[in-house]
Amino acid sequence: MLAMSSNPDSPRVLICDDDAEIREGLVQVFERAGFTAYAAPDVAAMERTLAAKGADLIVMDLMMPGEDGLSATKRLSGKGAPPIIMLSALGDDADRIVGLEIGADDYLAKPCNPRELVARARAVLRRGKDADQPAKSDSVRFAGFRLDVARRELHDPDGVVMPLSAGEFRLLRAFVERPQRVLSREQLLDYAFDNDSEVFDRAVDVQVSRLRKKLERPGIEVIRTVRGEGYLFAVKPTS
Structure with missing residues (x-):
């Protein structure tokens, strides 16, 4: 009931x-x-x-x-x-x-x-x-992809909408708002997971791995691992 x-x-x-x-x-x-x-x-x-x-x-x-x-x-x-x-x-x-x-x-x-x-x-x-709050731009482009922040949609280079979980969306938004700088796991916890004590380093790695697979393109490394430091969004977004 x-x-x-x-x-x-x-x-x-x-x-x-x-x-x-x-x-x-x-x-x-x-x-x-x-x-x-x-x-x-x-x-x-x-x-x-x-x-x-x-x-x-x-x-x-x-x-x-x-x-x-x-x-x-x-x-x-x-x-x-x-x-x-x-x-x-x-x-x-x-x-x-x-x-x-x-x-x-x-x-x-x-x-x-x-x-x-x-x-x-x-x-x-x-x-x-x-x-749900607008970012600096409601639409961000990078490496052929387009992230529609307002609609929370990721469009691949062919225009196909790629499904994102809520966690993947927050993580991608954290990256595109802070491109070409190394972000530690602790920073990503703060930016994308509200520094939740139960979301730990290994879980951040898992979320990054899932997101990275969705962004794979031949010859382009969108999310780069910086050993011992964290992750870097290696491409420059444009609005």
């Missing part, structure tokens, strides 16, 4: 978890924090609710019957879906990296502190608002 609060002006969070006790508890946590909260027991119900009511953020359990959270996150990422925070009883670094690699915006291990989850939710929503 779906649950929700009644405040139409508050941020909307959609919780997808097959454990009824956890769902109901998180709905109460978010409602007390001023959110409008919905809940769904599985991915299919989540998508019906998303289509009917919309959401500003999804909190997704990793392990569920039917389609699991990893599969759903990978499928939804980069297709205009809201940002996703993944929850999982699997909490080691490898699992965090997988979650971030397939497009989750944040990852918390169960059991998590409810106040921390709400704080993470606010941080993810804040990053989304910051990313």
Whole structure:
């Protein structure tokens, strides 16, 4: 059964978890924090609710019957879906990296502190608002690509739109706004991930690797690794 609060002006969070006790508890946590909260027991119900009511953020359990959270996150990422925070009883670094690699915006291990989850939710929503603000130019060109900042779309040299997760978009924007200078992992954490303590160096490397693959062109190195220092956006963008 779906649950929700009644405040139409508050941020909307959609919780997808097959454990009824956890769902109901998180709905109460978010409602007390001023959110409008919905809940769904599985991915299919989540998508019906998303289509009917919309959401500003999804909190997704990793392990569920039917389609699991990893599969759903990978499928939804980069297709205009809201940002996703993944929850999982699997909490080691490898699992965090997988979650971030397939497009989750944040990852918390169960059991998590409810106040921390709400704080993470606010941080993810804040990053989304910051990313929606216009850059120096609403359209940036580099190496044949065009980044439409306002629409959050990357067009390849043939004009085809390439899907970007929210994390990839923030990372690419951080690079194009600071071209031809070495950015350390700590700086990228600050620019693209709000210096989230749970997004660590290895996760930055994974996000850079994913983005680099999308920007590969023969004879052109767009993102260069500077050993021991960080990464450099090696081409000069133009508006």
